[in-house]
Amino acid sequence: MTSLRSAEWFDRDDELGLQNRAVLRVVGWDPDLARGKPIIGIANSWSELNNCNLGLRAIADAVKRGVIAAGGVPLEFNTISLGEELMKPSAMLYRNLMAMELEETLRAYPIDGVVLLCGCDKTTPAQLMGAASANLPAIQLNAGPKATGRWRGQEVGSGTSLWKYWDEYRAGRIGDEDWRALEAAYAGGAGTCNTMGTASTMAAISEALGMMLPGASSIEAHPLRGQAASRRIAVAEATGRQIVELVRRDIRPRQIMTRAAFENALRVHAAIGGSTNAVIHLIAIAGRLRMPLALDDFDALSRATPTLLNLQPSGDRLMPDFDAAGGLPALMNEIRDLLHLDALTVTGRSLGENIAGAANRDPNVIRPRAHPLQADGALAVLRGNLAPRGAILRTTTASPHLQQHRGPALVFEDYADLLARIDSPDLPVTPETVLVLRNAGAVGVPGLPEWGSIPIPKKLLAQGVRDVVRISDSRMSGTSYGTVVLHVAPESAVGGPLALVRDGDLIELDVPARSLNVLVDEDELARRRAVWRPPGSPHRRGYPRLYQQHVLQPDEGCDFDFLRPQSDEELAFVPPVVGRS
Numbered sequence: 227m228t229s230l231r232s233a234e235w236f237d238r239d240d241e242l243g244l245q246n247r248a249v250l251r252v253v254g255w256d257p258d259l260a261r262g263k264p265i266i267g268i269a270n271s272w273s274e275l276n277n278c279n280l281g282l283r284a285i286a287d288a289v290k291r292g293v294i295a296a297g298g299v300p301l302e303f304n305t306i307s308l309g310e311e312l313m314k315p316s317a318m319l320y321r322n323l324m325a326m327e328l329e330e331t332l333r334a335y336p337i338d339g340v341v342l343l344c345g346c347d348k349t350t351p352a353q354l355m356g357a358a359s360a361n362l363p364a365i366q367l368n369a370g371p372k373a374t375g376r377w378r379g380q381e382v383g384s385g386t387s388l389w390k391y392w393d394e395y396r397a398g399r400i401g402d403e404d405w406r407a408l409e410a411a412y413a414g415g416a417g418t419c420n421t422m423g424t425a426s427t428m429a430a431i432s433e434a435l436g437m438m439l440p441g442a443s444s445i446e447a448h449p450l451r452g453q454a455a456s457r458r459i460a461v462a463e464a465t466g467r468q469i470v471e472l473v474r475r476d477i478r479p480r481q482i483m484t485r486a487a488f489e490n491a492l493r494v495h496a497a498i499g500g501s502t503n504a505v506i507h508l509i510a511i512a513g514r515l516r517m518p519l520a521l522d523d524f525d526a527l528s529r530a531t532p533t534l535l536n537l538q539p540s541g542d543r544l545m546p547d548f549d550a551a552g553g554l555p556a557l558m559n560e561i562r563d564l565l566h567l568d569a570l571t572v573t574g575r576s577l578g579e580n581i582a583g584a585a586n587r588d589p590n591v592i593r594p595r596a597h598p599l600q601a602d603g604a605l606a607v608l609r610g611n612l613a614p615r616g617a618i619l620r621t622t623t624a625s626p627h628l629q630q631h632r633g634p635a636l637v638f639e640d641y642a643d644l645l646a647r648i649d650s651p652d653l654p655v656t657p658e659t660v661l662v663l664r665n666a667g668a669v670g671v672p673g674l675p676e677w678g679s680i681p682i683p684k685k686l687l688a689q690g691v692r693d694v695v696r697i698s699d700s701r702m703s704g705t706s707y708g709t710v711v712l713h714v715a716p717e718s719a720v721g722g723p724l725a726l727v728r729d730g731d732l733i734e735l736d737v738p739a740r741s742l743n744v745l746v747d748e749d750e751l752a753r754r755r756a757v758w759r760p761p762g763s764p765h766r767r768g769y770p771r772l773y774q775q776h777v778l779q780p781d782e783g784c785d786f787d788f789l790r791p792q793s794d795e796e797l798a799f800v801p802p803v804v805g806r807s
């Protein structure tokens with residue numbers, strides 16, 4: 227083992243050594259017992275404000291047992307927790323804050339390696355971004371998907387079922403009593419969404435990147451009954467043992483999260499019908515590593531990878547089915563010829579070794595290559611005069627008849643305008659209308675909330691319409707569906723072309739051609755651009771102000787400009803540990 231970083235704090239003969247060892251005694255470790263052992267931080271995003279991560283408190287205890295068994299000293303610390311459902315205007319606003327907090331905590335304390343306990347959507351990428359920047363040995367472990375509730379005899383898929391039943395409720399097809407009963411079934415229990423939303427997607431991507439133990443991402447959450455809970459406890463103990471091994475071998479995130487690992491993650495994203503949010507997160511993580519990763523990489527690998535996973539919202543099954551079918555190792559084994567099998571992982575072995583022999587136990591869930599859910603991947607990157615720096619759409623959840631569509635725009639100036647008018651009986655909308663929402667991006671709100679899956683207007687619901695083309699500079703929940711174009715860049719609040727669209731302009735979407743255009747001539751757009759003024763912001767201070775001043779656009783991952791290293795020297799810089807506090 228190389229010399230431990232924590233020795234700078236504890237193995238010294240001066241007054242600081244005494245002071246630091248006294249701290250160890252207070253937190254429960256005799257310095258003589260801890261001497262020479264790696265200090266393993268356990269970064270826990272457990273919080274009672276975040277139902278998805280609630281099981282992580284018990285998981286941390288299991289990780290500690292594993293660390294101690296392997297000869298390490300576990301020290302648990304809390305981080306901020308980003309709960310998608312309660313946090314407003316959007317957990318995405320705080321992803322960069324959580325990443326910064328983790329990076330700085332790892333740097334500032336005597337930590338030799340870290341276990342990253344994540345769960346709800348943004349907690350996973352935030353930890354990977356922070357770990358990439360700090361570059362201490364790290365393993366991630368997620369909370370796991372929650373138990374599945376049943377309503378009217380049907381399994382309830384997180385998010386996906388809610389959006390569907392909400393439309394039915396608004397259309398008058400679900401009564402108040404049933405609507406209230408849905409609430410109890412929807413709760414499920416502690417754990418993340420049981421669909422292929424962003425949490426499931428990012429956990430799978432962490433595993434595909436090599437940052438999580440094989441098979442861990444899909445195991446059901448703790449606390450639960452029986453086999454599933456005990457398997458999550460077991461993988462938590464294994465994670466605790468393995469982080470000590472990673473410190474001993476000095477294997478760090480930058481050796482694992484290589485370009486090959488990112489390409490594996492993009493392939494997996496396509497094959498699982500992953501959340502659109504993952505595109506932003508993967509680019510952000512890569513940016514921390516000075517790794518070139520562009521929207522076009524997603525499109526190219528998505529075109530060349532089949533969608534195999536039959537899971538909501540792309541398919542009809544849920545995460546427990548995926549886990550029972552063999553989870554990510556089985557899925558990756560189906561596409562092993564498309565993967566970089568020699569990529570190093572946190573097991574200390576290659577990806578190919580990790581997935582060798584992983585059996586697909588349910589071909590209805592993990593479709594074999596000969597019978598994919600869709601012949602190509604789930605993601606399309608669109609460009610055109612409406613999105614010069616790109617926009618994205620999940621093809622597996624878009625209506626086939628709308629993927630080549632031309633229709634008149636109906637523009638909502640912002641989210642308040644949308645809420646005020648969307649269900650008006652006078653709304654001038656038809657099934658051909660293209661709904662446009664602007665000023666809903668990273669700078670505009672700020673924080674890029676999940677407003678992009680614009681509700682279908684009541685007027686259309688009453689006609690039996692369940693999907694229309696929707697376009698915004700916003701995001702949508704990974705659990706959502708529909709012909710929804712997202713992340714239009716540059717966003718309207720910084721002068722992107724979405725700001726210039728007017729009611730009645732014809733918009734043309736052509737997914738096979740990967741194009742998105744407003745059919746207005748350039749001279750007219752130039753006239754509109756000349757009189758456009760940026761919307762003001764009420765934020766004069768604090769984190770939202772910092773965010774608006776420094777956030778990058780979605781094609782650059784919405785990280786802060788000052789968090790992406792601009793040179794190899796910046797990437798390699800490690801602040802020294804010196805002197806008194």
Ligand code: FES
Pocket residue numbers: 278309310311345346347384417418419423425
């Ligand atoms: Fe937390 Fe879906 S709301 S994982």
